[in-house]
Amino acid sequence: MRATSLASAAIVALASQASAETIKVDVGPNGQFAFKPNNIKARIGDVLSFNFHPLNHSVVMGDFANPCAPAKTGGFFSGFMPVSSGVGSQTFEVTVNNTDPFFFYCAQNTFSHCISGMSGVVNEDSSGKNTLDAYQSAAQNVKSASNPDNVFGGRLVSSDTSPTSTSAAPASTTSCTTSNKAPNGNGYKRDTCSGAGSVQASFGIVAAALGMAMLLS
Numbered sequence: 001m002r003a004t005s006l007a008s009a010a011i012v013a014l015a016s017q018a019s020a021e022t023i024k025v026d027v028g029p030n031g032q033f034a035f036k037p038n039n040i041k042a043r044i045g046d047v048l049s050f051n052f053h054p055l056n057h058s059v060v061m062g063d064f065a066n067p068c069a070p071a072k073t074g075g076f077f078s079g080f081m082p083v084s085s086g087v088g089s090q091t092f093e094v095t096v097n098n099t100d101p102f103f104f105y106c107a108q109n110t111f112s113h114c115i116s117g118m119s120g121v122v123n124e125d126s127s128g129k130n131t132l133d134a135y136q137s138a139a140q141n142v143k144s145a146s147n148p149d150n151v152f153g154g155r156l157v158s159s160d161t162s163p164t165s166t167s168a169a170p171a172s173t174t175s176c177t178t179s180n181k182a183p184n185g186n187g188y189k190r191d192t193c194s195g196a197g198s199v200q201a202s203f204g205i206v207a208a209a210l211g212m213a214m215l216l217s
């Protein structure tokens with residue numbers, strides 16, 4: 001019984017790892033005060049990758065009840081990202097931890113970005129009242145947007161191939177060495193990768209868990 005549930009937990013972990021997606025969100029593309037896309041469906045484990053365009057945008061998680069203000073609990077803030085041309089040298093990556101709806105906005109007050117509609121939603125409850133349309137309408141009545149004091153809740157990653165944070169390493173830049181010695185010495189193949197959160201590292205852990213499950217059965 002214990003072994004079975006351990007094994008199925010391991011399989012679920014592997015399945016969810018394999019299906020996690022990176023969802024690219026453009027912040028202010030083509031000079032627009034908008035996120036593209038701004039109405040996002042995401043699953044647990046998916047990563048939102050915010051790509052900053054000119055001028056000087058940001059992304060903050062907000063609450064439906066207080067448009068253009070930071071979420072009361074949790075959330076994230078990228079900081080302001082001044083970009084003169086092209087796309088900024090850093091992206092901001094945020095992991096989706098549950099399927100509850102949440103809103104995000106740009107806190108730039110020069111030209112009132114959030115107030116003029118620069119906001120978005122993840123997993124909108126389109127059957128209820130808390131829609132993106134309603135958030136954006138309410139935002140028009142806000143005097144000014146606000147932002148947290150510090151960057152938090154995500155990872156700043158260089159847009160070139162070398163990530164500034166190991167946990168955000170894309171598969172292509174993950175380097176792995178394979179050894180046949182599992183930590184418990186039972187011979188399961190284990191990959192050691194630089195870059196946490198990679199599929200290879202997780203597979204090693206899953207394989208080790210499966211090995212444990214077999215020993216217990």
Ligand SMILES: *[C@@H]1O[C@H](CO)[C@@H](O)[C@H](O)[C@H]1NC(C)=O
Pocket residue numbers: 056080081082108109110
């Ligand atoms: C970007 O915007 C922020 C917030 O308005 C401001 O504090 C910062 O000075 C701006 N940066 C540049 C380079 O304009």
Ligand SMILES: *[C@@H]1O[C@H](CO)[C@@H](O)[C@H](O)[C@H]1NC(C)=O
Pocket residue numbers: 074075076094095096097102152153154
């Ligand atoms: C998910 O959890 C991480 C780690 O606690 C946190 O940094 C991140 O902001 C969370 N994501 C959201 C959308 O709140």
Ligand SMILES: [Cu+2]
Pocket residue numbers: 028033056057058106107108113118
């Ligand atoms: Cu903006």
